Each structure stands twice: as C-alpha cells, then as structure tokens.
Amino acid sequence: MPSFTMNASDPKILHVDMDAFFASVEIRDDPKLAGLPVAVGGRAEDRGVISAASYEARKYGVHSAQPTARALELCPDLVLVRPDFERYTRASRLIMEIFRRYTPLVEPLSLDEAFLDVEGCERLFGGAEEIGHAIKRDILRETGLVASIGIAPSKFLAKLASDLDKPDGFRILRAGEIRDVLDPLPVSKIFGVGARTARRLEALGVTTVGDLARRDREDVMREFGASGAWIYDLAHGIDPRRVNPRREEKSHGMERTFPTDIDDRERLRLMLYEFCEEVSFDLRSRGLRGRTIAVKARFWNFKTVTRTKTLDYPTNLGARIYATACELLERVPPGPLRLLGVQASSLEDVRTPNQNQLFGDGDLNVPADDVRLGRAVAGIDRLKKKFGGDAVVPASLLARKAARSKEGAR
Amino acid sequence: MKVLCDRERLREGMTLATSVIPVKSTRPAIENVLLTCTDDSLELVGTDLEVALRYRLEDVKVEKPGKALVPARIAADFIRDLGGETVCLEIENEHCVITSGPDRCELVTIDPDEFPVVDRFDDEGSLSIQGGNFTKLVNRTAFAAAREQGRYAMHGILTLVEDQVLRMVATDGRRLAVSNIALETGGDSTHKAIVPTKGMQLFCRVIGDPLEQVRVHFGTNRIGLKTSQAEVFARLIDGEFPRYSAVIPEAGATVIEADADLFARKLRLVANVTSQDTRAVRLSFSKGEMNIFGKSTGYGEASAQMEVDAKGDAEDVAYNPDYLMDGVKNCEADIVRLEYNERTSPGKFTLGENYTYVVMPITIDS
Numbered sequence: 001m002p003s004f005t006m007n008a009s010d011p012k013i014l015h016v017d018m019d020a021f022f023a024s025v026e027i028r029d030d031p032k033l034a035g036l037p038v039a040v041g042g043r044a045e046d047r048g049v050i051s052a053a054s055y056e057a058r059k060y061g062v063h064s065a066q067p068t069a070r071a072l073e074l075c076p077d078l079v080l081v082r083p084d085f086e087r088y089t090r091a092s093r094l095i096m097e098i099f100r101r102y103t104p105l106v107e108p109l110s111l112d113e114a115f116l117d118v119e120g121c122e123r124l125f126g127g128a129e130e131i132g133h134a135i136k137r138d139i140l141r142e143t144g145l146v147a148s149i150g151i152a153p154s155k156f157l158a159k160l161a162s163d164l165d166k167p168d169g170f171r172i173l174r175a176g177e178i179r180d181v182l183d184p185l186p187v188s189k190i191f192g193v194g195a196r197t198a199r200r201l202e203a204l205g206v207t208t209v210g211d212l213a214r215r216d217r218e219d220v221m222r223e224f225g226a227s228g229a230w231i232y233d234l235a236h237g238i239d240p241r242r243v244n245p246r247r248e249e250k251s252h253g254m255e256r257t258f259p260t261d262i263d264d265r266e267r268l269r270l271m272l273y274e275f276c277e278e279v280s281f282d283l284r285s286r287g288l289r290g291r292t293i294a295v296k297a298r299f300w301n302f303k304t305v306t307r308t309k310t311l312d313y314p315t316n317l318g319a320r321i322y323a324t325a326c327e328l329l330e331r332v333p334p335g336p337l338r339l340l341g342v343q344a345s346s347l348e349d350v351r352t353p354n355q356n357q358l359f360g361d362g363d364l365n366v367p368a369d370d371v372r373l374g375r376a377v378a379g380i381d382r383l384k385k386k387f388g389g390d391a392v393v394p395a396s397l398l399a400r401k402a403a404r405s406k407e408g409a410r
Numbered sequence: 411m412k413v414l415c416d417r418e419r420l421r422e423g424m425t426l427a428t429s430v431i432p433v434k435s436t437r438p439a440i441e442n443v444l445l446t447c448t449d450d451s452l453e454l455v456g457t458d459l460e461v462a463l464r465y466r467l468e469d470v471k472v473e474k475p476g477k478a479l480v481p482a483r484i485a486a487d488f489i490r491d492l493g494g495e496t497v498c499l500e501i502e503n504e505h506c507v508i509t510s511g512p513d514r515c516e517l518v519t520i521d522p523d524e525f526p527v528v529d530r531f532d533d534e535g536s537l538s539i540q541g542g543n544f545t546k547l548v549n550r551t552a553f554a555a556a557r558e559q560g561r562y563a564m565h566g567i568l569t570l571v572e573d574q575v576l577r578m579v580a581t582d583g584r585r586l587a588v589s590n591i592a593l594e595t596g597g598d599s600t601h602k603a604i605v606p607t608k609g610m611q612l613f614c615r616v617i618g619d620p621l622e623q624v625r626v627h628f629g630t631n632r633i634g635l636k637t638s639q640a641e642v643f644a645r646l647i648d649g650e651f652p653r654y655s656a657v658i659p660e661a662g663a664t665v666i667e668a669d670a671d672l673f674a675r676k677l678r679l680v681a682n683v684t685s686q687d688t689r690a691v692r693l694s695f696s697k698g699e700m701n702i703f704g705k706s707t708g709y710g711e712a713s714a715q716m717e718v719d720a721k722g723d724a725e726d727v728a729y730n731p732d733y734l735m736d737g738v739k740n741c742e743a744d745i746v747r748l749e750y751n752e753r754t755s756p757g758k759f760t761l762g763e764n765y766t767y768v769v770m771p772i773t774i775d776s
Contacts, residue, residue: 351774352687352688352774353688353690353728353772353773353774354772354773354774355584355730355770355772356584356754356770356771356772356773357583357584357770358581358583358584358585358586358652358657358756358768358770359581359583359652359653359657
C-alpha cells in the first residue's frame with residue numbers, strides 16, 4: 001500500500017472559508033452593490049490597501065493586500081467601500097455559533113475561516129458530509145452569506161479542498177483520491193513552502209506536489225532539515241495537527257499605513273499613544289495581558305524594522321505599553337516612515353495566579369503606580385463600555401479623535 | 411613526603427575536600443588538593459576561592475614531612491576504590507604514589523606554591539557555639555534562600571549575633587524563614603553577615619558531633635568555623651539583605667492550627683495536579699475543616715479535607731504548595747500554626763520554638 005493511506009482515515013475535518021467575506025457582507029447590506037466589482041479597503045489617496053475583493057472585482061485581478069491605487073488601475077469601475085469591522089465581527093460571531101451547534105471542536109483561524117473536527121458527532125448529526133451541507137445551509141439562511149467547505153482526513157487537505165471549488169464550493173477529499181488531487185498542484189500550495197523554499201525546490205526539479213512526493217524522504221530532509229520532513233509529509237497528505245478549539249492568541253497589535261510619510265517623532269509618538277490605548281483596551285476586554293512589546297516601523301523605501309522589549313511583569317495598561325513603545329521608537333533609526341505599529345505578545349490570562357512578593361522593592365513586583373493606574377483604568381473601561389469608546393479620551397488625543405470623526409463623516 | 415593513613419578516614423577527608431574543589435576552573439591549580447604533612451598530622455586543603463576547607467587527619471604515621479599538590483578528583487576516586495585498610499601516600503620525583511596492599515597509582519603533581527594561600531582560623535574574637543545548634547539553624551532556614559539568578563543578597567543566609575542570641579534568616583523574596591538560638595557562652599559582641607548557602611552547607615558537613623563546641627569567627631569579608639578536625643572559611647556576600655523584620659507579621663486575625671504530618675501529606679496529594687505554571691493550592695475553612703483545593707488546565711483538579719482548629723474570619727487563601735510543604739516538613743512541633751489577616755497578606759507559620767516561616771500568598775486578579 002502506498003504510504004499516504006497510512007494516515008488517511010475517513011474525512012472528518014472541515015475547513016469552512018467564507019467567500020470574499022468582507023465584500024460579501026457589504027453587498028448583503030447594500031443590495032445596490034450586487035453584481036458590481038466591489039472591494040473593501042482604504043482609499044488610494046491614503047495609500048490604502050485592499051482587504052477583500054468580490055468575485056466580480058477579482059476578475060480584473062484585484063486581490064487582497066494589493067495597494068488600492070493598483071486595484072483602481074486594474075479596475076477603474078471598482079466600488080471601494082471603507083471597512084467596517086464591527087459588522088464583520090458580528091457576522092463572524094454568528095457563523096462561529098453555527099459551527100458550535102455541530103461540534104465543540106472549532107478552531108477559528110480568522111473572522112471568516114475555521115477548522116472543525118466532527119469525529120464522534122455522527123450519531124447526532126450524521127456524517128461529515130451531512131454536517132457540512134447543514135452548516136452551509138444554516139450560514140446562508142441565517143447570515144445571507146456563502147461559505148466554501150472542504151472536508152478531508154487532515155487539516156492541510158481540508159483547507160486545500162475548500163479552495164478547490166471556490167466560490168460556493170463543497171468538496172470532500174477521500175483517501176483514495178488524495179494522490180490525484182495533490183499531484184498536479186504547485187508545491188507552493190503546501191503550507192510552509194514559501195517563495196524561497198519553492199525556488200530551492202524548483203532548482204531540484206520539483207515544481208508540483210507530485211514531484212515532491214515521489215522523492216526520497218531522507219533526501220528532502222537532508223536538503224531542508226526538519227521542515228523538509230514536514231513538507232514531505234504534507235505532500236503525502238500526512239498532517240498530524242489536530243483541531244485545537246483552545247488555540248490561544250499569541251499576540252495582539254495595531255498598525256497603520258500613513259497617507260503621506262511621517263518624519264515628525266512627536267506625531268509618531270502621538271500615533272503610538274493612540275495605538276497603545278486601543279491595543280490595551282482590547283487586551284483588557286479580552287482578559288489578557290502581555291509581557292513583550294514590539295514596535296514595527298516601515299520606512300519610505302519599505303525597509304522595515306521591529307524593536308522589542310520584554311517587561312519584568314505582564315501588563316495591559318495603555319500607559320505602560322506606551323512608555324515601552326516610546327523607548328522602542330527611540331531605537332528606530334531616524335527617517336520618514338510610511339507605517340507604524342505596536343504589538344503586545346507573550347500574552348497570558350489576567351486570572352493567571354500571581355505570587356505576591358515579600359519585599360516591595362523587588363523588580364518582579366508590579367509597581368504600585370501600575371496597581372493604582374489599573375484601578376482607574378478599570379473605571380474608565382466601564383464608562384467606555386456604557387457610553388461608547390469615545391466617552392473618555394486622553395486629552396492629548398482629543399484633536400486626533402475630532403479630526404478622525406470629521407474624516408469619517410466625509 | 412611519606413605518610414601512612416587509615417583508608418576510611420582518608421576517604422572521608424577527600425570526600426569533604428572534593429565537595430569544595432571545583433571540577434573545572436580558570437585557575438587549574440585549585441582543581442587540586444593540597445596535602446601538607448607535619449610531624450604528626452596530614453592536612454588536606456581545598457578551595458574554590460569562595461569557600462575553603464582545611465581538614466586534619468591526626469591518627470596518621472608520618473615517615474617524612476612534606477607538601478604536595480595532587481589532582482583532587484582522581485586521587486579521591488582512587489582512594490575510594492582501594493581495598494586495603496591502610497593507604498600510603500608518598501611523593502617521589504614529583505609524583506604522588508598512592509599504595510594500598512598490592513594496588514598502586516602514580517599521579518603527576520604540580521608545584522604547591524601555585525596553590526592560593528588559605529587562611530588559618532583566628533581564635534581571637536571568635537565565639538563558641540554548640541555544633542548541633544548551628545546546624546539546626548542552618549537546616550531551619552537554608553531551604554528558603556533564593557536560588558534563581560539575580561537577587562544576589564538573597565543567595566545566602568543572613569547570620570546575626572546580638573544580645574547573646576544567634577539568628578539566621580533566609581528568603582527568596584516570596585517566603586522567609588527565621589530562627590534564633592540563645593548562645594550559652596560569649597556572644598557579647600554584635601555581628602552581621604550574609605553567608606552563601608554553599609558555605610553554610612559545608613559548615614554543617616564538617617560538624618560531625620552535634621554536641622561538640624565549634625568556634626565561629628566573623629571577619630570583615632569572610633566567616634570562619636573551626637571544629638576539632640576542620641577549619642572552614644566562606645567569603646561573605648557583599649550586599650544589602652532585605653529588611654526582613656518589617657515583613658514578619660506580629661499576629662494574624664485568623665489562626666489555624668493543624669496536625670503537621672497530616673497537613674504535609676494532604677498538601678502533597680493535592681499538589682500532584684497543579685502544574686509548574688499554576689503552582690497554587692487554595693485553603694478554605696468551614697466548621698473545623700480545612701479544604702485544600704488545587705487545579706490546573708493541563709491535569710485537572712483535586713481536593714482534600716482535614717480537621718483543623720480555626721479562629722477568626724478564616725478567609726480563603728492560596729499558596730504555592732511547594733513553599734508550604736517546605737515549611738510543614740520542617741515543623742518541629744506536632745501542630746503547625748498559621749496566622750494571617752487577609753488573602754493578600756503574608757501567612758505566618760510557627761514551626762517550632764523561635765522558628766517562624768512567612769509565606770506570601772498567591773492571588774488571582776479578577
């Protein structure tokens with residue numbers, strides 16, 4: 001028996017991927033847009049990028065992560081919509097709820113994408129195929145949106161399957177047909193094969209998944225080390241990763257590309273302040289705190305640097321994150337920036353038990369200032385939740401908030 | 411140099427010496443043991459430059475006095491494995507010849523002058539303590555000393571002599587053990603030193619007979635201890651020990667009294683399910699019962715009950731079970747007493763007469 005059947009049992013993993021999610025939400029909520037090339041993204045004048053494109057827009061070559069200016073060149077009639085993440089999040093929550101009706105093993109990958117493991121749910125809801133159809137139907141009926149679903153014995157194959165018949169796809173990969181489906185695909189379809197690995201593989205005469213699968217495992221490992229074993233196994237459809245419903249968020253951050261390059265450090269610091277306030281508020285509302293703070297800066301010439309610092313204790317206070325971010329910004333070489341971002345990582349639950357210290361002077365201790373600030377911030381958070389995010393704004397950001405809401409009204 | 415010694419006594423001495431001598435050093439001379447033979451004794455000297463040991467074997471037969479610097483570990487291993495009752499050490503042509511019955515080895519030696527100068531114990535200004543009392547204080551406190559990097563001053567035991575009382579204090583910043591013993595003789599002087607834990611452990615090892623009076627000498631940057639057979643020196647930690655007395659609560663509003671052995675057993679039971687990330691057990695009290703509860707996301711949860719005598723509000727409180735077990739295992743009375751005020755304040759354990767252990771609780775931000 002060929003080795004790929006060794007790990008391949010019955011298909012039981014679903015990969016559900018919403019079709020052109022943001023764009024579809026926009027079209028659903030504004031039927032005038034139906035049939036038009038629609039893209040969600042920032043304005044070209046602001047050097048925005050496309051977040052999502054409808055299938056009509058994709059026909060012109062518009063795709064996500066593309067600069068809006070380029071998208072408009074390709075498709076002058078493109079209808080550009082500014083993103084409204086609140087509505088996308090609401091739709092996403094509904095969809096995730098639908099998944100959880102069928103199985104508790106749901107691993108969200110993003111707002112519009114998730115892995116589901118339906119093993120053991122057969123007696124309740126029928127086999128994977130039936131569950132897949134039911135989910136697709138529920139999503140359409142309850143959210144008015146279309147999902148593509150891939151069903152396979154492993155995560156890698158399920159994700160591949162959902163992509164095969166997109167949009168409005170529904171594809172089951174059974175053990176017997178894996179080889180036929182995998183072989184003709186380009187190696188870059190393998191998770192973990194990026195542009196560089198693909199180039200190296202091509203130099204060895206490997207361009208398709210089939211080429212890779214036919215090689216000797218030892219040879220691939222010699223060439224690429226441990227990741228060689230990984231991509232070789234994937235080429236055989238072997239993917240031991242399980243669906244992990246409790247996958248923890250590893251980092252949380254925010255970044256922004258500016259309409260024009262900014263060199264003024266004072267303005268950049270103000271921007272950081274705004275990001276830190278926002279990031280810390282998100283961390284607090286999700287009951288998390290982070291220990292590592294990173295600042296990312298992209299220069300006018302696209303050269304990108306990141307500077308990181310690990311704190312002595314984890315925090316979710318805007319002021320603490322901001323103070324650290326400012327230190328880190330000092331370590332970014334001078335020059336006009338087109339993008340700036342801040343990120344908190346090494347996240348932990350705020351309910352993580354805290355060992356109290358005997359002596360207040362230890363560096364392991366959270367400073368008394370932070371404890372006091374934490375209490376004040378908890379009060380402010382309550383106000384924000386009751387009266388809206390702009391109810392309490394740091395004085396130094398008042399001007400920015402006003403400017404932004406005017407901009408939004410335009 | 412030529413000397414005949416009892417194998418067992420020599421082996422003991424070499425074991426002590428090699429516990430001090432570093433395996434590898436930037437100064438290779440100190441990887442050796444210095445043998446000094448006088449008319450009636452053989453002395454072994456070893457040091458890692460932080461602690462130093464002089465160990466004297468008296469019931470030896472010296473045929474020719476002399477001095478030699480011998481590779482410590484190889485010599486110790488060879489002597490340990492010898493079969494005969496007596497061992498002969500002899501220096502011949504810059505080689506150390508070790509013989510016992512038909513077995514023999516020849517080790518290269520190096521110039522004894524390369525060995526650092528190790529002080530002699532100064533009786534002047536030293537004080538006398540019963541050996542057993544000294545080791546008791548070390549054993550009561552050393553476990554609480556810091557082990558992790560940083561916190562330099564907490565890597566030792568604060569040793570104080572004041573008003574005819576010897577006191578030792580050790581802490582890692584999260585728990586603290588303190589104990590005193592009255593000095594029978596002398597001790598009019600006042601001393602304060604932070605002694606590295608390693609040095610303290612060596613002190614205890616050379617105190618063979620707990621009833622023997624040992625002498626302790628506090629120097630400006632080192633402390634010395636002398637027994638009938640050995641002299642040990644340790645370089646003091648030059649740092650600021652935290653102000654420990656401020657963190658020991660006078661008394662607590664809640665007082666819990668529990669059987670020490672049973673408490674230790676129940677703690678170990680529940681601690682099994684706690685993980686390294688969430689090393690915590692919660693103590694809660696109701697109607698003369700203590701409930702010990704622990705859980706971790708990885709393993710699950712566990713609980714255990716035992717009868718206790720509880721007075722006061724007896725608010726729920728959580729601690730690291732390892733810290734509690736360290737203390738309760740050392741409890742010298744049948745009953746361990748815990749006092750605290752609230753779930754965030756230090757817990758004060760009374761583990762014996764003049765023996766207090768303070769543990770900071772674990773709290774969970776809600």
